[in-house]
Amino acid sequence: MGAGTSIVTNMRISRASLVLVFLLTALPATTSSAQIQAPPINGECIEIAKGYKCFYGPFKYSDVDQDGDLIFSGFVRPPDASGYITSMRAALEDADGGFVPRHAVHLHHAVWLNTRKPDMTCDNFIAPDLLPYLPDRFFATGKERTKIELPDGYGYHWDNKKIDGYPFLAPTWYMNTHLHWMHGDEPEEVYIRLNLGFTHDDEADGVTDVRPVWFDVDNCSDSEFDVPGPKDPGNNYKRTWDWTMPEGGRFVTLGGHLHDGGRRLKLFNRTTKEMVYVSRAKYGSKNPADSGWDLRKMSAYSADPGIDVAAGDVLRLTAVYDHSRAWKGVMGIMIGALVVEE
Numbered sequence: 001m002g003a004g005t006s007i008v009t010n011m012r013i014s015r016a017s018l019v020l021v022f023l024l025t026a027l028p029a030t031t032s033s034a035q036i037q038a039p040p041i042n043g044e045c046i047e048i049a050k051g052y053k054c055f056y057g058p059f060k061y062s063d064v065d066q067d068g069d070l071i072f073s074g075f076v077r078p079p080d081a082s083g084y085i086t087s088m089r090a091a092l093e094d095a096d097g098g099f100v101p102r103h104a105v106h107l108h109h110a111v112w113l114n115t116r117k118p119d120m121t122c123d124n125f126i127a128p129d130l131l132p133y134l135p136d137r138f139f140a141t142g143k144e145r146t147k148i149e150l151p152d153g154y155g156y157h158w159d160n161k162k163i164d165g166y167p168f169l170a171p172t173w174y175m176n177t178h179l180h181w182m183h184g185d186e187p188e189e190v191y192i193r194l195n196l197g198f199t200h201d202d203e204a205d206g207v208t209d210v211r212p213v214w215f216d217v218d219n220c221s222d223s224e225f226d227v228p229g230p231k232d233p234g235n236n237y238k239r240t241w242d243w244t245m246p247e248g249g250r251f252v253t254l255g256g257h258l259h260d261g262g263r264r265l266k267l268f269n270r271t272t273k274e275m276v277y278v279s280r281a282k283y284g285s286k287n288p289a290d291s292g293w294d295l296r297k298m299s300a301y302s303a304d305p306g307i308d309v310a311a312g313d314v315l316r317l318t319a320v321y322d323h324s325r326a327w328k329g330v331m332g333i334m335i336g337a338l339v340v341e342e
Contacts, residue, residue, distance in 0.1 A: 095187070109141070121216070154209075154210055155208075219241055227321045248310040263322060
């Protein structure tokens with residue numbers, strides 16, 4: 001990777017950017033490339049053994065705001081073939097391919113959206129009279145950089161074929177990320193590396209497709225909230241969100257995303273009175289406060305045949321945070337891979 005053109009855009013997943021996504025995908029087939037130009041696409045995906053390495057950037061210190069923050073929202077390059085994504089993990093690299101540690105540049109979050117499919121849990125983020133759907137939020141990560149790995153025989157299908165009648169529109173993903181430079185201008189620029197396990201369509205006999213399910217205590221918004229404080233040490237702050245399953249099936253993978261100060265994410269089936277999964281935060285020491293609440297990892301679930309849910313079940317996501325102090329701009333998100341029952 002070499003230095004490249006800076007590609008910073010505006011805040012988070014804005015309505016304006018998503019309007020562009022769907023205006024491009026909902027244009028009449030008679031529209032020609034002379035009438036509209038395809039949007040710029042950032043990054044590249046390089047095929048490796050058993051998958052792809054995708055690189056997005058560069059994100060440059062020279063573009064940060066006065067607080068050291070840089071936020072990007074835009075189209076990014078997916079793999080150049082159709083097939084099933086079987087695992088996902090993200091990290092930060094410098095221009096020479098070296099690992100960027102957490103204490104140098106903080107990966108607040110990064111989320112990837114598949115513009116070819118609608119999101120399952122958010123159908124009202126954009127006014128229905130403007131856009132048909134929000135793109136499918138299929139992977140997200142943050143400081144914890146937890147790997148999501150599906151059990152053998154399962155994958156999330158990506159269709160790289162161009163849409164009939166729209167030859168000027170390349171198949172794309174959409175990415176939103178927030179980076180924070182912790183200690184000045186080192187490194188001067190970073191890239192987000194996304195490692196994908198991938199099985200091509202012609203090698204995918206017997207692979208079962210999964211449906212991403214995005215659980216979020218601040219769903220259909222910017223996913224952020226504040227924990228007021230301080231309270232007595234040992235107390236917890238909880239934020240919840242309920243969602244009714246439109247389809248039944250089984251979760252074969254579940255993983256959570258919290259920020260520093262987070263303790264756990266609980267997904268509970270209120271209909272059956274059973275816990276679906278608890279994703280726990282792991283810190284640099286047994287007592288998180290001793291490590292300065294330096295989040296290192298989130299636990300994840302991956303198993304076959306998975307955890308059963310039925311259409312109509314009400315699932316409650318609870319984000320649990322430390323309440324000994326205030327925490328600003330935190331998140332509580334869990335992503336599940338659902339095998340929809342036939």
